[in-house]
Each structure stands twice: as structure tokens, then as C-alpha cells.
Amino acid sequence: xxxxxxxxxxxxxxxxxxxxxxxxxxxxxxxxxxxxxxxxxxxxxxxxxxxxxxxxxxxxxxxxxxxxxxxxxxxxxxxxxxxxxxxxxxxxxxxxxxxxxxxxxxxxxxxxxxxxxxxxxxxxxxxxxxxxxxxxxxxxxxxxxxxxxxxxxxxxxxxxxxxxxxxxxxxxxxxxxxxxxxxxxxxxxxxxxxxxxxxxxxxxxxxxxxxxxxxxxxxxxxxxxxxxxxxxxxxxxxxxxxxxxxxxxxxxxxxxxxxxxxxxxxxxxxxxxxxxxxxxxxxxxxxxxxxxxxxxxxxxxxxxxxxxxxxxxxxxxxxxxxxxxxxxxxxxxxxxxxxxxxxxxxxxxxxxxxxxxxxxxxxxxxxxxxxxxxxxxxxxxxxxxxxxxxxxxxxxxxxxxxxxxxxxxxxxxxxxxxxxxxxxxxxxxxxxxxxxxxxxxxxxxxxxxxxxxxxxxxxxxxxxxxxxxxxxxxxxxxxxxxxxxxxxxxxxxxxxxxxxxxxxxxxxxxxxxxxxxxxxxxxxxxxxxxxxxxxxxxxxxxxxxxxxxxxxxxxxxxxxxxxxxxxxxxxxxxxxxxxxxxxxxxxxxxxxxxxxxxxxxxxxxxxxxxxxxxxxxxxxxxxxxxxxxxxxxxxxxxxxxxxxxxxxxxxxxxxxxxxxxxxxxxxxxxxxxxxxxxxxxxxxx
Numbered sequence: 001x002x003x004x005x006x007x008x009x010x011x012x013x014x015x016x017x018x019x020x021x022x023x024x025x026x027x028x029x030x031x032x033x034x035x036x037x038x039x040x041x042x043x044x045x046x047x048x049x050x051x052x053x054x055x056x057x058x059x060x061x062x063x064x065x066x067x068x069x070x071x072x073x074x075x076x077x078x079x080x081x082x083x084x085x086x087x088x089x090x091x092x093x094x095x096x097x098x099x100x101x102x103x104x105x106x107x108x109x110x111x112x113x114x115x116x117x118x119x120x121x122x123x124x125x126x127x128x129x130x131x132x133x134x135x136x137x138x139x140x141x142x143x144x145x146x147x148x149x150x151x152x153x154x155x156x157x158x159x160x161x162x163x164x165x166x167x168x169x170x171x172x173x174x175x176x177x178x179x180x181x182x183x184x185x186x187x188x189x190x191x192x193x194x195x196x197x198x199x200x201x202x203x204x205x206x207x208x209x210x211x212x213x214x215x216x217x218x219x220x221x222x223x224x225x226x227x228x229x230x231x232x233x234x235x236x237x238x239x240x241x242x243x244x245x246x247x248x249x250x251x252x253x254x255x256x257x258x259x260x261x262x263x264x265x266x267x268x269x270x271x272x273x274x275x276x277x278x279x280x281x282x283x284x285x286x287x288x289x290x291x292x293x294x295x296x297x298x299x300x301x302x303x304x305x306x307x308x309x310x311x312x313x314x315x316x317x318x319x320x321x322x323x324x325x326x327x328x329x330x331x332x333x334x335x336x337x338x339x340x341x342x343x344x345x346x347x348x349x350x351x352x353x354x355x356x357x358x359x360x361x362x363x364x365x366x367x368x369x370x371x372x373x374x375x376x377x378x379x380x381x382x383x384x385x386x387x388x389x390x391x392x393x394x395x396x397x398x399x400x401x402x403x404x405x406x407x408x409x410x411x412x413x414x415x416x417x418x419x420x421x422x423x424x425x426x427x428x429x430x431x432x433x434x435x436x437x438x439x440x441x442x443x444x445x446x447x448x449x450x451x452x453x454x455x456x457x458x459x460x461x462x463x464x465x466x467x468x469x470x471x472x473x474x475x476x477x478x479x480x481x482x483x484x485x486x487x488x489x490x491x492x493x494x495x496x497x498x499x500x501x502x503x504x505x506x507x508x509x510x511x512x513x514x515x516x517x518x519x520x521x522x523x524x525x526x527x528x529x530x531x532x533x534x535x536x537x538x539x540x541x542x543x544x545x546x547x548x549x550x551x552x553x554x555x556x557x558x559x560x561x562x563x564x565x566x567x568x569x570x571x572x573x574x575x576x577x578x579x580x581x582x583x584x585x586x587x588x589x590x591x592x593x594x595x596x597x598x599x600x601x602x603x604x605x606x607x608x609x610x611x612x613x614x615x616x617x618x619x620x621x622x623x624x625x626x627x628x629x630x631x632x633x634x635x636x637x638x639x640x641x642x643x644x645x646x647x648x649x650x651x652x653x654x655x656x657x658x659x660x661x662x663x664x665x666x667x668x669x670x671x672x673x674x675x676x677x678x679x680x681x682x683x684x685x
Contacts, residue, residue: 034070038285039223040242100172137165212252258313400548423632547656618652
């Protein structure tokens with residue numbers, strides 16, 4: 001935040017509309033926010049900063065005030081502040097999500113914008129201005145030539161008319177009077193400022209009181225509110241920070257809870273709470289608040305792949321953004337109560353809970369139990385319906401069930417389509433015919449479609465974003481190599497059913513974006529395992545999110561259904577969780593297991609085969625588990641899981657498996673016995 005004693009030379013930005021003024025000195029533009037949208041920081045004295053800028057002897061300074069945040073919850077006097085330019089958003093003042101904004105221009109500074117340059121033919125002898133605006137829209141010019149670089153900006157009723165491109169937003173303008181009447185009805189901006197700052201002040205006081213059992217704080221506050229003295233400050237004073245509080249949640253060991261976890265749990269809360277998370281389009285304030293160096297931010301992008309707006313909230317143990325609570329004219333005391341209660345209930349832990357997670361996931365007792373494979377599912381097309389089988393080959397080379405999630409649907413942007421965004425995908429029933437080597441597709445109201453697994457007969461030239469039949473797609477934010485499969489025939493079939501243009505793509509059999517050959521698995525599908533490369537080489541999870549194989553136990557599903565019943569929600573089946581393996585106990589009695597047994601499994605051997613699995617950790621869950629796999633309707637499964645299945649910042653259910661180095665190719669059969677599960681149980685003899 002810039003203050004009156006700061007060096008303006010570090011903040012200057014050369015004015016683009018003209019390089020020099022009449023005296024030959026450079027013009028500069030200082031853009032200054034009257035209130036920071038990240039954490040409510042405000043300059044101590046804006047007028048002093050403006051006067052200091054204008055007092056410069058070496059160049060001409062113009063000042064533009066960004067009032068978008070300040071004007072939405074407080075009075076602004078442009079005569080007193082006296083900027084050259086100012087912008088604000090009317091829709092933010094009225095509490096609307098989007099709408100009309102405005103640019104104010106001081107009359108004495110209008111000449112800077114008027115001198116935008118007039119393009120003349122070269123033969124006229126008049127030089128072409130280098131600073132002329134290169135873009136113009138309808139209604140913003142007096143004259144223009146299509147065959148020459150010739151344009152005269154609109155000059156009447158003033159030069160500012162050239163800034164209006166296209167049709168004026170007349171409906172937004174007409175609604176302004178209604179918005180101002182509403183502001184007047186609630187008492188004007190002075191009352192709104194007092195109301196919103198009072199709520200913000202109380203919110204800060206309460207979250208400061210939230211403590212873990214060991215005495216550590218539940219929240220860390222950033223910006224001006226972190227130093228705010230609530231005892232010696234007057235809530236009615238406009239000198240206190242703006243009604244915007246940026247914070248992060250802390251575990252009782254002091255580590256940061258990712259903002260994505262906070263946001264997800266808030267959305268599942270009753271009542272649901274919507275937080276703004278990330279950096280709030282204010283990367284500078286975010287970097288300063290979190291203490292991130294330039295090199296750390298660059299590494300987050302180049303190494304970790306973190307981009308603005310994604311869900312990578314923790315990298316190398318540190319936060320990439322924060323959580324923001326904003327109060328305005330429509331905020332009420334009950335909103336504040338709900339947020340504070342949510343933070344206390346979900347994140348404050350007592351002294352017996354050192355991690356904040358042990359009250360949600362217990363450790364299974366080391367009791368001998370017999371488990372068998374109850375169900376086997378293969379998902380040939382990612383996010384489409386499951387193919388239930390009695391027996392299916394497992395390739396140690398690929399580390400997965402053969403053809404599992406080997407295909408996916410991508411939209412025109414190259415992103416893989418997912419079930420929670422397109423629930424009707426659950427109605428598409430893919431199946432694999434191993435003997436005929438075809439992918440069969442069925443969907444309600446569509447003719448069945450068969451696609452060869454060996455030959456991509458239709459050499460499609462369809463492009464999904466770049467290059468020849470786009471090869472790089474994004475699956476849950478990560479890049480993967482793929483090629484269009486089935487051509488326009490498959491594309492038309494899926495697009496017709498889903499109502500959106502899409503393409504069927506097939507994984508290239510490697511995680512390296514440089515490899516574009518045929519799938520390794522397909523190239524050797526008829527060869528013996530003896531010719532396979534060593535275990536661990538060229539292994540791929542295809543289009544699976546985290547690991548190739550997912551296991552859940554029927555015990556875990558029964559426990560969840562008990563929680564759902566207590567909440568008045570419908571029961572779920574194993575299909576809600578899209579597992580490859582579902583295991584059960586033959587001697588199971590409802591209610592005799594209180595926690596998910598697979599949580600502590602480390603290795604699993606399938607008796608009668610050479611197959612051995614290694615546990616790779618828990619499966620983090622998202623809104624996809626809410627989708628009913630038979631109807632596409634959404635339930636409340638994730639909310640129920642959030643009550644007791646939180647671990648390490650995620651809501652988890654089921655475990656990922658990989659084929660152990662000691663495992664070999666083989667078939668997995670339904671009703672086959674699971675052998676020793678090291679670290680948790682053994683099969684009883």
C-alpha cells in the first residue's frame with residue numbers, strides 16, 4: 001500500500017496516450033486504489049499522495065483513483081480528493097454480481113485523453129501518431145478508411161465519446177436511479193459504511209478469540225486488520241480498515257489449511273457459505289501478505305503448475321492464496337454468526353486431537369477378518385458408466401486394469417469432460433469385447449456404436465484447440481497425451497447425446513507429452529508378459545486422476561449409509577465412488593465395524609494369483625460422489641463424508657492401489673479371496 005512518504009518514482013507508469021507534454025517533459029500516470037480489495041488496507045491520506053505527485057518538478061504527473069472497492073461501502077468526495085481520473089463500479093455499490101461501471105475525468109485533465117492521435121495519409125505530410133489507439137468500435141469514430149491506415153476518433157460532444165465502443169449499455173444506465181434510490185432508502189453511504197465496518201470489526205474480534213486446545217490461534221489475518229487495535233479504535237471512524245478481511249485457517253500445529261478445503265467445507269455447511277478464495281485478482285497484495293518471493297511464485301507456476309484460479313492451495317507446505325470475508329450493505333449479523341460458528345466447529349481442535357483429523361478418521365483395530373472381491377468395475381471411458389465384470393485382466397506393465405479409463409471425452413477447449421459437470425454422462429454405457437477387440441457404446445435414444453480398439457479407421461482432422469488433432473488435453477488441471485479416436489462418427493454420436501460438441505480421445509500410453517505413438521498397452525496386447533518391459537517402466541494410469549486402481553470396502557459404504565440415514569438422506573452404493581474393486585467380509589454383521597478398514601492397509605495379495613497390490617494412500621473426494629450413477633441426480637454424499645472423513649485437508653474415501661513390484665500380470669476374479677493385508681489384518685485359516 002502506497003503512503004504519502006513513499007517514493008513515487010518506483011510506481012510510475014508512463015502515460016500511453018502521449019509521450020511528452022508541451023514542455024517536452026514526460027507524462028506519468030499514478031493509479032492508486034482508495035481501498036485494497038485484498039484485505040481492506042487504505043492509504044492514510046490520499047490527498048497528500050496526490051499533492052506530492054503533482055509537486056514533481058521533473059515531469060507531469062496525473063493521478064487516477066480506483067474507487068471500485070472504496071465506493072461500494074463508503075462515501076467518496078471527488079472534490080476533496082481531486083484526482084485527474086477516477087473509476088468505480090455501480091454494480092458493486094448496489095450489491096449486484098456484475099453491471100455498469102464509470103470513468104470520471106477532470107475537465108482540466110481531459111486534454112490528455114483528447115490527444116489520442118489522428119492518423120493521416122502519408123502523402124498529406126502529417127506524421128502518424130505512434131500513440132493512437134489501435135482499436136475502435138461502432139460509434140467511436142468520425143471517419144475511417146478500410147483500405148488505408150486512416151481514422152478520426154469521435155470528437156463530439158467531446159473527445160471522450162471515442163471511448164464508447166458499440167451500443168451504449170442503456171438498460172444499465174436506466175437502472176441507476178433504482179440503485180441510488182435503494183442506497184438512499186437504507187440511509188446512504190455513511191450508514192452503509194458504519195454498518196459494514198461494524199460487522200467487520202466484530203468478525204475480526206471473534207475470529208481472534210478462536211483458539212485450539214493448545215492455545216494456538218485458528219486463524220491468521222493479513223493486511224491492516226492484522227494490526228487493528230479494536231480497543232482503542234472507533235468503529236464509526238473511516239480511518240479503520242475497509243470491511244474486507246483476508247485470512248487463512250491454521251491447524252493446531254500451526255500449519256495452513258488450504259483455502260480450497262475451507263471453501264469446499266463452507267459450501268457443504270448448513271447454511272452454505274460462499275467464500276472468495278485465492279488472490280482475489282490482486283497478486284501484489286497477496287504476495288506481500290503471504291511473504292512469497294518472486295522466485296517462489298515463478299516456481300509455483302513452472303514447477304508445480306499453479307495458475308490463477310486453480311485449486312492448488314498449498315505448495316511445499318505454504319499457501320498460494322487466502323480466504324476473504326467481505327461485508328456490505330446487505331450483510332447481516334446472522335451471516336457473521338454463521339461464518340464464525342463454521343470456523344470454530346470445523347477447524348478448532350481440542351488438546352486430545354493434535355492434528356485436527358483424529359476425530360474424523362479412527363484407526364482400525366488389528367482384528368483378523370476374511371475379505372473377498374465382491375465387485376469388479378472397469379471404466380473404459382472416463383466419467384461414463386461402469387462396466388461390471390466377473391473377471392478381468394490386470395496388466396502390471398500399465399499398472400491398471402486393461403482399458404480402464406483409457407478413453408475420455410474432451411470439449412472444444414481440450415479439457416476432459418467430467419461427470420459432475422455433465423451428469424448425463426452416467427447414462428453412457430461403454431463395454432469392451434476382448435475377443436472382437438471393440439469398444440461398444442450404448443445410450444438411451446441412440447443407436448449402439450462399435451469402435452475398433454486396433455485401428456483408428458477414420459483419420460480425423462478434427463482439431464480441439466491446436467495442431468493436428470490436438471494431442472495435449474487437460475484432465476483435472478494436468479496435461480495428458482491423447483489422440484482423437486473414432487473420428488467424426490464417434491464425435492457426432494457423443495455430441496448428439498450430450499448436447500455439446502466433443503470428441504472421443506484415447507490415451508497415448510505414456511505420461512510423456514513428447515510421445516505420440518500407438519498405445520504401449522495396445523501395441524503388445526497379444527504378446528506374452530515375458531516380453532514386457534520391467535515393472536515400473538512406461539507404467540501409466542491413463543486418464544485416472546491420481547492412481548490407476550481404486551478400492552473401497554463394503555464396510556465403509558455401510559458406515560456411510562448409517563450417517564446418511566441419520567441425516568435423512570438416501571443410501572448410496574459402491575457405484576457412487578467409481579471404484580475398480582469392492583471388497584466385503586463374509587462374516588460381516590451390520591454395526592460391528594466403526595471405521596473404514598482399508599484406511600490402514602499397506603499391501604494386499606490376491607490368493608490363488610501372483611498379483612500383489614500396494615496401497616498408495618487415500619482417495620480425495622469431490623462433488624462427483626454426489627451424482628447418482630443411475631439417474632444423474634445429485635445428492636448429499638459429500639456433505640455426509642465431510643462430517644467424519646477429513647484427513648490432511650481433504651475429504652477422503654477409499655484407497656488407491658498400485659501393482660507391487662512383486663506382482664505379475666493376471667486376472668482378478670469376483671469372489672476371489674484377498675490374502676494378507678500387511679499392517680492391518682490377515683486372512684484367517
